[in-house]
Amino acid sequence: MSSEPTSANAPARGGTAATRRRRREAEIISATRRLFDERGVRDAQIEDIARAVGINRAIIYRHFTGKEELFSLTLVQYLDELRVALEQAAAVTDEPRDQLVRLVEAFVDYGLAHPAFVDCAQAIMRRPGGDLLEEVSESAMYRLGQAISGCLSVLTRTITAGAESGDFHVDDPGLLANMLYASGLGTLQLGRVAMRVSEEEPGVPRISRVTAEQVRDHMVASALAVAAGAPASTGSPTRGR
Template sequence: MSEQEPVQQSDEAEQDGRRPDRRRSAAAERRRAREAAIIAATRSLLDARGVRDAQIEDVARAVGVNRAIIYRHFTGKEELFALTLVGYLRELQQALTDADDPEAGPEERLRRGAKAFLDYGREHPAFVDCGVTILRSGPELLDEISPSALFRLGRAMTGCLAGAVAILREGKEQGVFDIEDPDLVANTTYAMGLGGLQLARLGVVVREDAPGVPAVVPVGAEQVTDTLVEALMALARTR
C-alpha cells in the first residue's frame, strides 16, 4: 500500500500541473469565441445599416454584453472595422479565384478579376464602406489598431491582391502590360475600384453643360463599372 502511494501522489501532482494549462486553453477559446461573435455582429450591422450608422453600443447589444467588453477585445472602432473587413476580403478572394481562368491570357484574366471585384462590391455595399473607411484612416491606422489585427488585415489584403499581382507580373514578362511595379498597380486598382463603386452607388456624375454651368446627371451602375474595368485595363497597359 505504501509503495503505491508515491505513484498515486505523482499522478495527482501531474494532473494538478496540467490544470492551469487546461484553464488557460479554455479561457483563450472563450476569448476567441467572443471575438468571433463580436465581429459577426459587426458584420450584420454593417450589412444592414452601413458603416456610418453602426455604433459600438449596437454591437454590444447584439452580442449581449456591455461596451466595456468590446474594448477589452478590440482597441477601438477602427480595429473592429478592420477585422470585419478581413471577413469580406476572404470572401472576395474566393470570388476572384472562382472567376479566374488560368488557361486564358493575362488581359482576359485581369478583366475577369476586375469584373469579379466590382460585382462583389456592388453586392456588398458594406464591404465598400468598410474598405473606404480603412483607407481614409491613413497612416494613423497603424497607431489605432494592434499589431496582430494589422497582420490579419494585411494578410487578407495580400491574399486578395496576390492573384492580380501574379497576372500583372505574367503580363509584364510577356510584354502585354507596360508596368514597373505590379504590386503598386494592384494596390492602386483596389483603391480605384472602391472609389468607383461609391460613384456607382451614388448614381450621378457632374458635367459642364455650358461654360461655367455645372449639371448633375444620372449614371447607371453598369456604366460606371464597365468604365472602371476599362480604366483598370488601361492602367495596366500603359506606363
C-alpha cells in the same frame, strides 16, 4: 501531491479560456458585419453591436483596442470573401488580358453587392498609417495585411503574367495592383451614388444617372489601358482582343 493536478490541468483551462475568447471575438465581428450590411458603416455604433451580441459595450473593449480595430477585423471578413471571388474569376481563363477583365468585373460586382465593404475599406484607408498603427494591435494589423495582400496577390499574378507575355507593359505589378485597388474603391463610390455631375452650359450644372454597367466598363477599360501602358479609355472593352 495536490500541486500536480493543478499543474496538469492548467493548460486545459488556458486552452478553454482562449477558445472562449476567440469565440466571443468571432461573435462580435459577425454582429458588426451584420450591422454594416443592414445599416452601413456610419450608422453602426458600439452600443448596437454589444446589444446584438447580448453583452455590455465594455466587454467589446476587452477584446479589441477600439472601434478602429473592430472595424479593421470586420473588413478582413469582406476581404476574405473578395479573395475567393477573385480567385474564381481568375480560374476561368489563363489569358492575362481576359483574366484582368474578369478580375476587375468580379471586384466591381462584389463592391456593388456589398456597399459596406467599400465604406469600411475607405474608412480604413483614410486613416494615416501611423495613426492606424497606434490604434490597432499588431496582431490585428497583421490579419488585415494578410487579407489585403491575399486579394492583391491574385491581381498581381495576372499583371505579372501579362508583363511576361508582352500583353502588359508594367514595371511594378505589385504597385499597379495596389493602385487599381485604391482607385477602384473610389470609382465604386460613384457607382453607389449612381449620379454624375456635368456642365450643361456655362455655370449650369446637370445631374445624370450613372449605371453599374458604366462603372464596370470604365474600371475594366482603365485597368487594361494602364496595364498596357496606354491612356485610359472609357469605351467598353472586348475580352480576348
